Amino acid sequence: MSIIVTLDVMLVQRGVSSGELAKHIGITEQRLSVFKRGNAKAMRLTTLEVICNYLNCQPGDILNYQQSHKAKDHTFNHKFKLKE
Amino acid sequence: MDVPDVIHTDTNKTMNQINNISRIQRVSRRFRIFFAILIFTVPMVDALFWLFFYDLSEAGQILLPLGELNHALSLHTRLLLFLTSLVPVGVVTFGMLILARLFHLYENGFIFSAKNVKYYRTLGYIAIAWTIAEFIFIPLSTLVVSQSSLLIPATLAVGFRLIDMVTLVIGVVVILISWVMDEGRKLADESAYIV
Numbered sequence A: 001m002s003i004i005v006t007l008d009v010m011l012v013q014r015g016v017s018s019g020e021l022a023k024h025i026g027i028t029e030q031r032l033s034v035f036k037r038g039n040a041k042a043m044r045l046t047t048l049e050v051i052c053n054y055l056n057c058q059p060g061d062i063l064n065y066q067q068s069h070k071a072k073d074h075t076f077n078h079k080f081k082l083k084e
Numbered sequence B: 001m002d003v004p005d006v007i008h009t010d011t012n013k014t015m016n017q018i019n020n021i022s023r024i025q026r027v028s029r030r031f032r033i034f035f036a037i038l039i040f041t042v043p044m045v046d047a048l049f050w051l052f053f054y055d056l057s058e059a060g061q062i063l064l065p066l067g068e069l070n071h072a073l074s075l076h077t078r079l080l081l082f083l084t085s086l087v088p089v090g091v092v093t094f095g096m097l098i099l100a101r102l103f104h105l106y107e108n109g110f111i112f113s114a115k116n117v118k119y120y121r122t123l124g125y126i127a128i129a130w131t132i133a134e135f136i137f138i139p140l141s142t143l144v145v146s147q148s149s150l151l152i153p154a155t156l157a158v159g160f161r162l163i164d165m166v167t168l169v170i171g172v173v174v175i176l177i178s179w180v181m182d183e184g185r186k187l188a189d190e191s192a193y194i195v
Helices: A007-014 A018-025 A029-036 A045-055 A076-083 B005-051 B059-063 B075-107 B114-148 B162-191
Strands: A003-005 A063-065
Touching: A007 A029, A007 A045, A018 A029, A018 A045, B005 B075, B075 B114, B114 B162
Parallel strands: none
Antiparallel strands: A003 A063
C-alpha cells in the first residue's frame, strides 16, 4: 500500500507504549497492531483525532504517502506532461 | 491503588462474554452429540419400521394414501418401500449431519464465520429438498404397494400437504436469512480492519 504508517516512530519519540495508546483510544492492542503494520483498510477520523491529541502530533507525523510507479502513471502531472 | 470504574466495567463485560461463549460451547457439544447419534438412528429406525411393518391397517393409512386396506406386505415389498423411504430419510439424515457440523463450529467458538452461513444456507436447501423428497416418496411408495399386491388396484397417488408447503416456505426464508447473514458477516470482517 502507498500509505506508510509511522506510528511506531512517533510512539518511541513520545515514550508511549502501544498498550497505553490502545487503552486511551479504546481499542484492543491487537487492533492497534493491525494499524501499525499497515494492514488496516480504513481509519476513523475520530481515532486519528484521539491519537494526534494524545501524542501531540499532526496526522502527517503518523501517516505518509509514498507514490508507487504504478500510481505515478495515473497522476494529473503525468497526463499533463504527455499532452504537452 | 484506586482502579477506575471504566476498567471495572470493561473487565465485567469481558468476563460475561467469556462465560456466555463457554456456555454456548457446552450446550453446542451436547447438541452436536445428539445430532451425531441421530445420523445413525434415523435410518436405523426407518429400516426397523419397514421390517416390522406387516400390514397397511393403521400406520399405513397415515403414511400412504391408499384408502382402507388390511393385508400383509411381503418382505420384498417392505424392502422396496424401505428403499423408497430412503429418499426423504436421506435428506433428513443429511440435515442431521449439517446440524452436527454447525454445532461443532459453535463448540469450537466459531459463531459468525463463513462456514456457519454456508451451513444455514444448506439447511434452507435441505428443507426445500425434503418437500421435494416427500412429494416423490408418496407416488413411489403407492406404486410399489399396488404393483406388488393383487389385492390393490394399480394406484399412483400424489400428495402435497400443508406441512410440505410450510417446510418449503421455511426453507426459502432460511436461505434469505442466510444471505442477509452473509452480508452482515462480510461487514463484520471489514470492520475488523477499521481502526
